[in-house]
Amino acid sequence: MTVLEVSRYRPGIDAEPVFQRYEVPDNDDWAVLDGLNYVKDSVDGTLSFRWSCRMGICGSCGMTVNGEPRLTCGTFLADYDGVVRVEPLHGFPVIRDLVVDIEPFLEKLSSVSPWLIRSGEDPASEFAQTPAQLEAYKQYSMCINCMLCYSACPVYVLDPDFLGPAAIALAQRYNLDSRDEGDRFDVLSTDEGVWGCTFVGECTSACPKHVDPAEAIQRYKLTAAVRSVLPWVRL
Amino acid sequence: MVARGAGDPLGRVVDVLIVGGGAAGLRAAIAVAEAGLECTVLSKVYPMRSHTVSAEGGAAGVIGVGDTLDEHAYDTISGGDWLCDQDAVEMFVREAPRELIQLEHWGCPWSREPDGRVAVRPFGGMRQLRTWFAADKTGFHLLHTLFQTTLKYPQISRLDEWYVTRLLVEDGRIEGVVAIDIKTGETAAVWAKAVILATGGGGKVFPFTTNAAIKTGDGMALAYRAGAPLKDMEFVQYHPTGLPFTGILITEAARAEGGWLVNKDGYRYLQDYDLGVPTDKPKLRSMELGPRDRLSQAFVGELDKGRTVETPYGHVTFLDLRHLGEERIEARIPFVRELCRSYQKLDPVTDLIPVRPVVHYMMGGVHTDIDGATPIAGLYAAGETACVSINGANRLGSNSLPECLVFGARAGLAAAEYAGTAAKPAARAVPDEPLPDGSGSGERIADLRTEMQRTLEDAAGIYRTGDDLEKAVGSLRDLRERAKKAKLDDSSTSFNTERINALELGCMLDIAETIVASALNREESRGAHQRSDFPKRDDEGFLAHSLAHQGPDGSPVVSLLPVTITRWPPGERVYGR
């Protein structure tokens, strides 16, 4: 048997989270999420957590596993010895048990205009984009909004107003898209934007999709710095 | 942002309420916004969590030289074993390319040719290269592009993590929905002039499925209970290549890029099932690029002949990608490699991938016309929730994403037009309905769900018989009664996921009954519906859609509706010859 030590917070009942232990059968194929589902289905129906695709693409099931931000569908029980501690993602308000509030992220995402900005009439056919031009932003388009990077970022945890890794990476996803004509300087080049980042680099280590938000942020720092000195230059 | 709390959460009547935030729902929302009306997207998950995100292979739309709309239509109709409505298919293939280009203009990172044009790949059952793709994360990119695009429209508001419990229908006209705010547990009426259901399918009625946890057929059940019929529910698609245990999908693109299906002897067994002769390079509409129904049926043939391999999670055959080489796998199907490494602990560059057929898609759904309109005035449906029908008895891979776009847009426009002239429903108190709480004394939700899933797999799997289906009718009726007395551990309000699970189980039981009843009624074999006791297709009796209405006792009543044939009279489905 594997012991899961799960953080519980029931609003109105618990003043702060408490840990509850559950025993789950050993199974080499089980992810942490399978363990939680076993608990939910067979032991304690009151345990609440988000999950959906269980193939690492919907971004719902981010939690803190033994102190690290992880997608629980892709983190396997067999890789841990002893008690596995499951907590909600650090750095976010907890709604209940393992469910955290991600509303602020949605607002941040909207604030960076994460859509293709283009003036003029759309042509009847596609905008041409070579594989190299696609490659220039592709990596940043892989973000699944799972929030692991925010949880890993000490700047965000200390200052929830920080725009944060995923939102900036997604802004860069459009900035670097050859089809985009937008300008996101006013949102990004602020104290709460790229200049809030102190380059800890943990967002990139935490990212399950290899987006490398740290890189996206540092690149925009360079862009913003150059533009502050030479306003007419577009990097 | 939308105020949360007691009473009407919006404090106003929305023009169009869209239930579901996947590709069809978001596309509909943009269509409504561009028509100048306001809409609200209500979904039980944040839109970017919707199951569209899991679609891998691509989206079909004619752009290549040498390809024609008629060929796409013919592939779709023959792939659907002539159960598609041909007027709908013709309209669909005409509008699909426009929608895919629209997505490109919204920023979708489609894979490209060296000269910058959009690249297309082959796909099962298609005789031309017409499947647009974004590596093998097409659905992911499509969904995020749509979601991020919706953020620029002030006319689009959202109710994230809300769950609809019933439709408000008055005198045959939609007036809104009753929904629970999952975060608070509070129930509210959301009044709307028009409602679009885009909640996806219900693969979770089966135990082994590629479908995400959220795919519980909610929209279908809501419409069905409100009096709209469900069409062609017996047609459930098994995808031939799912990973054992997890049911994770290995995209058809893996075969389109040249992957082989082999049995335990390393033999490309599809050649024994009238699907053509093996060639080194993939051949269109042949062997591994045959339609999904036929490939899944071939697996059962191998199983019967003892040429599969037994694993702890059922019998498997193998998908062989080794000869493609690391470079091609990384360039064209990197997600396949990522999934195999994470979830199957193997590398397709050097190892065979164990696969078995897995429930993937429901061809059936809420009966609509080509504008997504249901028989209830003001109620529309689009995407997998709906059955127009362009998929007939078997959907072709890469037709579902463009279906979401084409019919999402059409439903959005039609709903906007309707809402422009419809009278505002009068906001009023609606009776609360009893929600599942901790008072039941019976079985656990999960146990009932497992039993339902087993019942469906046993009776309504790849091959079916009248006897098994009869038995399942009784089992499901019994399960419906037991579900009413289910025991819930959780009686709290905030984020009570067990209560949502109980409501979802109710939806699944309803659609499970329509699947079984429609399958029992269809005494022939066509596409994904194979009756061992009626092995032949019967165009005399069943060139018709099944319509399942909810009867007075809660059980489905099935009738038939003729198929619309325009230019392609029923013929033989020929693959590999």
Place this chain on the structure above:
Amino acid sequence: MTYYTPPVDRLWWTRRRSYFVFVLREFTSVGVAWSALLLVYAAKGNEIPVWLVPINLIALAACVFHAITFLSLAPKATVVRLDGWRVPDYMIVGGNYGLWLFASLVLAWVVL
């Protein structure tokens, strides 16, 4: 509805090795500042007392640590693409070290 907001963790930088290394790196700026002040002091023709040598050695270590980590992070900020081919990180790091060495040699030639 009450969400639980965890208190700010004052010891966050001790929770993970990478956080600790990060904070250590931030503190090297004290060494860098010290070296700069010392340089100005020496440039005015002042003798540097012997008892400052250990402190200077620590400051030197801090400067080297700062410089090395700074340069190894450089590829994150400077992504160079030549016809779609992304210049690999080691070349960018190598280029930066080269520039550093070159600047040091020029300085040494001027000073010595």
